[in-house]
Amino acid sequence: MMFSFQPIGHVHSPYKSAQEVPKGLGAKHDAEGILEILPQFELGLTDIEGFSHLIVLWLFDRLTEEDRQELIGTPPTDNRPHGVFATRSPRRPNPIGFTVVELLRRDGRSLHVRGVDMLDGTPLLDLKPYLSSIPQEKLRRGWLAEAEARASK
Numbered sequence: 001m002m003f004s005f006q007p008i009g010h011v012h013s014p015y016k017s018a019q020e021v022p023k024g025l026g027a028k029h030d031a032e033g034i035l036e037i038l039p040q041f042e043l044g045l046t047d048i049e050g051f052s053h054l055i056v057l058w059l060f061d062r063l064t065e066e067d068r069q070e071l072i073g074t075p076p077t078d079n080r081p082h083g084v085f086a087t088r089s090p091r092r093p094n095p096i097g098f099t100v101v102e103l104l105r106r107d108g109r110s111l112h113v114r115g116v117d118m119l120d121g122t123p124l125l126d127l128k129p130y131l132s133s134i135p136q137e138k139l140r141r142g143w144l145a146e147a148e149a150r151a152s153k
């Protein structure tokens, strides 16, 4: 089965190339950007202002077909390989990115946000309010917790 999606808008980001996006353990994602929604989807933004954080689903549009074949990779947060579905790597079969951003303000079709890690011009697929109901003590961080522990020694 194949699916097709249309962009609902684009990201205005300070990052023009992948090298500029902070990477590795402890990388901070506090860059501000704008999610610009296309006019035909503006009505869908009704009531979004009440949410402090948003889940942003977007397309890794600058990957090659070859990048999408990789099922094991070594992320910048570790020196050991992991399965793609246990990482946030852009190199994955379906090139869908997921970022939680803080909604700073809405200006018509433009959502001013903090926490972008996408490149400038990245197509947006969807927005949803971020509502986490998982208590901190129930969250397990897998290999990342081990990599952080090794790095802090």
Ligand SMILES: C[S@@+](CC[C@H](N)C(=O)[O-])C[C@H]1O[C@@H](n2cnc3c(N)ncnc32)[C@H](O)[C@@H]1O
Residues within 6 Å of the ligand: 017, 018, 019, 021, 022, 023, 059, 060, 061, 062, 063, 088, 089, 090, 096, 097, 098, 099, 117, 118, 119, 122, 123
């Ligand atoms: C580690 S991924 C994580 C992205 C997202 N937070 C996620 O979990 O799906 C972030 C990297 O994706 C790359 N990237 C950002 N926007 C991209 C785009 N439009 N196409 C391809 N790669 C992109 C950059 O190199 C950035 O460092």
